[in-house]
Amino acid sequence: MKFIDEFRDPAAVRALVEKIRRDAGDPPMRLMEVCGTHTASIARSGLRSLLSGAVSLVSGPGCPVCVTPDGYVDAAIALGHKPGITLTSFGDMLRVPGKRSTLEKERAKGIDVRVVYSPLDAVALAAAEPDREIVFLGVGFETTAPAIGGAIRTASDRKLKNFSVLPSVRTIPEAMAILARDPEIRIEGFLCPGHVSVVIGTQPYEELASKHHIPCVVCGFEPLDILLAVSMLLRQKKEGAARVENAYPRGVAPEGNRKAREVIAEVFAPCDTGWRGIGVIPGSGLRISDRYAAFDAERKHGVPVIFAMEDTPCRCGDVLKGKILPPECPLFGKACVPEEPVGPCMVSTEGTCAAYYKYGGGLR
Ligand code: SF4
Numbered sequence: 001m002k003f004i005d006e007f008r009d010p011a012a013v014r015a016l017v018e019k020i021r022r023d024a025g026d027p028p029m030r031l032m033e034v035c036g037t038h039t040a041s042i043a044r045s046g047l048r049s050l051l052s053g054a055v056s057l058v059s060g061p062g063c064p065v066c067v068t069p070d071g072y073v074d075a076a077i078a079l080g081h082k083p084g085i086t087l088t089s090f091g092d093m094l095r096v097p098g099k100r101s102t103l104e105k106e107r108a109k110g111i112d113v114r115v116v117y118s119p120l121d122a123v124a125l126a127a128a129e130p131d132r133e134i135v136f137l138g139v140g141f142e143t144t145a146p147a148i149g150g151a152i153r154t155a156s157d158r159k160l161k162n163f164s165v166l167p168s169v170r171t172i173p174e175a176m177a178i179l180a181r182d183p184e185i186r187i188e189g190f191l192c193p194g195h196v197s198v199v200i201g202t203q204p205y206e207e208l209a210s211k212h213h214i215p216c217v218v219c220g221f222e223p224l225d226i227l228l229a230v231s232m233l234l235r236q237k238k239e240g241a242a243r244v245e246n247a248y249p250r251g252v253a254p255e256g257n258r259k260a261r262e263v264i265a266e267v268f269a270p271c272d273t274g275w276r277g278i279g280v281i282p283g284s285g286l287r288i289s290d291r292y293a294a295f296d297a298e299r300k301h302g303v304p305v306i307f308a309m310e311d312t313p314c315r316c317g318d319v320l321k322g323k324i325l326p327p328e329c330p331l332f333g334k335a336c337v338p339e340e341p342v343g344p345c346m347v348s349t350e351g352t353c354a355a356y357y358k359y360g361g362g363l364r
C-alpha cells in the first residue's frame with residue numbers, strides 16, 4: 001500500500017534502530033511525544049522497548065479528550081438537562097468523567113446525546129430538527145478547530161438559530177512551552193505533533209527551540225516516521241543544536257494550511273484555558289469570537305465552563321506532563337481499566353493509559 005507499507009518496512013526499521021543505538025549517548029536522551037496518536041503508534045509498534053536504553057520516550061498532553069477538564073463535562077451535562085436541548089459529540093467524549101457523572105450515564109437517565117462524525121453533521125441535524133436546540137461539543141486542538149469553525153460559519157450563513165457550540169479548543173505550542181520550562185520533566189527534545197502541524201506549520205515551534213534550547217522535529221505517525229524523527233533529534237543533541245526540523249514533509253508544509261488557519265482566525269479568539277491535570281495555561285485556548293457569539297453555547301444558554309484542578313486519585317496530570325508512566329499510577333489496571341475508566345487517559349484508544357494497558361506496560 002503506497003505511503004503506508006514503506007513506512008513500516010522491517011529492514012528499514014532495524015537499520016534505523018541500529019543507527020539510533022549507535023548515536024545514543026549516556027544517559028538516554030529524554031524525548032516527549034506530544035501527541036496521543038504518536039503514543040498509540042509507539043505502543044502498538046513496540047518502539048519504546050526497541051529503543052529502551054538509547055532514548056527515553058515520555059508521553060505528553062496531546063489528546064484533546066484527555067486534557068478536557070471535568071468542569072467542561074459538568075457544563076455539558078447541565079446543558080443536556082435543559083429542556084429541548086440535544087447534545088452532539090464525537091464518541092470518545094461520552095465516557096470521559098466529569099465530577100460526578102459522564103455523558104453516557106446521563107444519556108441512560110434520559111438526556112439526548114447523539115454521536116456525530118463531524119461538526120457539519122450537527123449543523124445538518126439542526127437544519128433537520130428546527131424545534132430542538134442542537135449543541136455541538138467542540139473539543140479539539142488546532143486539528144479540529146477548522147472543522148468546528150467551518151461548521152459555525154456554515155450555520156451562520158444558513159441563518160440557523162438553533163445551533164451552537166460548547167467550545168473546548170486548545171492550542172499545543174503554548175502547552176509545550178510550559179512543559180519545556182518545568183525542570184522536573186527535563187525534556188531534551190520534542191516529537192512535534194504531525195496532525196496539528198499540518199494546520200499550524202513549523203513556525204510556531206521556532207520560539208520553543210530558540211528560547212528553551214530544545215530541539216523540535218515534526219513527526220509523522222508510522223514507525224519509520226517516528227524513528228527518523230528520533231534520529232534527527234539525536235543528531236541535533238550531538239551537534240549541540242536546537243532547531244525546528246520537519247521529518248513529515250509529505251504531510252506538513254512550513255507555513256501549514258493557510259485556509260484552515262484563516263477559518264480559525266475568523267471564528268475564534270485566543271484565551272487562557274485550563275487543561276485537565278495541568279492547570280491554566282495562558283493563551284492556550286480558543287474561544288468563539290464576538291462576531292459569532294450567537295453560536296457560543298456558553299453565552300447563549302448561560303452555562304459557564306468552570307475550571308478547577310481536579311480532586312481525584314487519578315494521576316492523569318502527571319501522565320500528561322510526562323512525570324510518570326501509566327503503570328506508576330496506583331489505579332492502573334486495577335481500579336482503572338478501559339471498561340471502567342477512572343481518568344480520561346484510560347478512555348480512548350489514544351489515551352496514554354489505554355495504550356499502555358492494551359499494548360503492555362513497563363515499556364520505559
Ligand atoms: S482519543 Fe484520539 S482521536 Fe480522540 S481526541 Fe484523543 S487523540 Fe484525538
Ligand code: SF4
Nearest residue numbers: 315316329336343353
Ligand atoms: S491509570 Fe487511570 S487513574 Fe491512573 S492516571 Fe491513568 S487514567 Fe488516571
